[in-house]
Amino acid sequence: MADNNRERIWDFEKAAYWDARYKQRIHDSKNDHGEEEKTFDWLCTYEACAPIIATHIGSARLGLDIGCGNALFADAVCRAHPQLQLLGVDYSTTLFELVGSTLGPSGRTDWMVMDARRLAFRRCFDVVLDKGCLDALLAGWDQLQVLRGWGRQLTDKEERLGEAALASARALLAEVAGCLVEGGRYICISYEAPSGRQQLFDSVTSAAACGAAGGVPLPLRLVESAVEQENHNYVYVFERGDPQRQQQEDEGKGHREQGQGDVEDEAERAR
Numbered sequence: 001m002a003d004n005n006r007e008r009i010w011d012f013e014k015a016a017y018w019d020a021r022y023k024q025r026i027h028d029s030k031n032d033h034g035e036e037e038k039t040f041d042w043l044c045t046y047e048a049c050a051p052i053i054a055t056h057i058g059s060a061r062l063g064l065d066i067g068c069g070n071a072l073f074a075d076a077v078c079r080a081h082p083q084l085q086l087l088g089v090d091y092s093t094t095l096f097e098l099v100g101s102t103l104g105p106s107g108r109t110d111w112m113v114m115d116a117r118r119l120a121f122r123r124c125f126d127v128v129l130d131k132g133c134l135d136a137l138l139a140g141w142d143q144l145q146v147l148r149g150w151g152r153q154l155t156d157k158e159e160r161l162g163e164a165a166l167a168s169a170r171a172l173l174a175e176v177a178g179c180l181v182e183g184g185r186y187i188c189i190s191y192e193a194p195s196g197r198q199q200l201f202d203s204v205t206s207a208a209a210c211g212a213a214g215g216v217p218l219p220l221r222l223v224e225s226a227v228e229q230e231n232h233n234y235v236y237v238f239e240r241g242d243p244q245r246q247q248q249e250d251e252g253k254g255h256r257e258q259g260q261g262d263v264e265d266e267a268e269r270a271r
Contacts, residue, residue: 067133
């Protein structure tokens with residue numbers, strides 16, 4: 001990958017980048033019939049991941065689509081779940097010039113300019129959808145992990161950018177947890193496999209990891225991890241629970257694992 005591309009990937013988390021991108025699309029995006037193409041779905045369509053996420057959306061009545069962009073995803077979700085009212089938020093103001101105030105004929109998808117890392121909602125959504133929003137914040141950091149795997153020494157600037165990207169991702173996850181009702185679901189669709197996301201998820205949801213860092217775990221529990229079969233993206237589904245109960249469960253799990261380890265050590269000594 002060329003150096004200029006490595007630099008540009010850090011722009012994916014900036015509103016200015018997406019404003020410029022949508023402005024360019026307004027200017028020259030025409031299909032074969034000369035009509036303006038207003039929509040684009042990153043990663044996959046709803047139909048591709050519906051076998052995984054439909055049951056998690058279930059009978060949810062109020063949902064939030066973070067980093068919604070100009071995708072048809074939200075409208076497809078609402079068509080499949082007629083009871084659901086879905087709000088899309090995106091921090092690009094230019095996006096609304098491209099798609100208008102609603103996207104699709106259902107009338108159940110509304111829009112608002114807002115940064116997913118600073119949401120103005122608390123404990124009100126049954127489900128939060130994220131198709132590529134977390135990925136956009138972590139695109140540069142993901143690239144650094146590839147470079148590390150190749151044995152490349154990172155520069156101080158790259159290390160700082162990587163830490164900033166992780167901080168942005170953690171802020172997003174905290175906002176998601178804060179706006180879900182208890183029992184609500186966060187559905188994250190990502191290009192990244194568990195090997196590239198689990199450490200981040202653990203760093204904000206594990207009592208042990210958060211305690212070691214002097215923080216408090218988010219009340220999110222991973223309930224499903226799967227792969228959609230059309231484009232082989234990854235789907236992570238979290239449930240918001242009660243923070244105290246989750247901490248007790250984590251501590252109980254730790255005690256059970258410690259006890260199991262003691263049993264295994266004793267068995268090894270007996271051999």
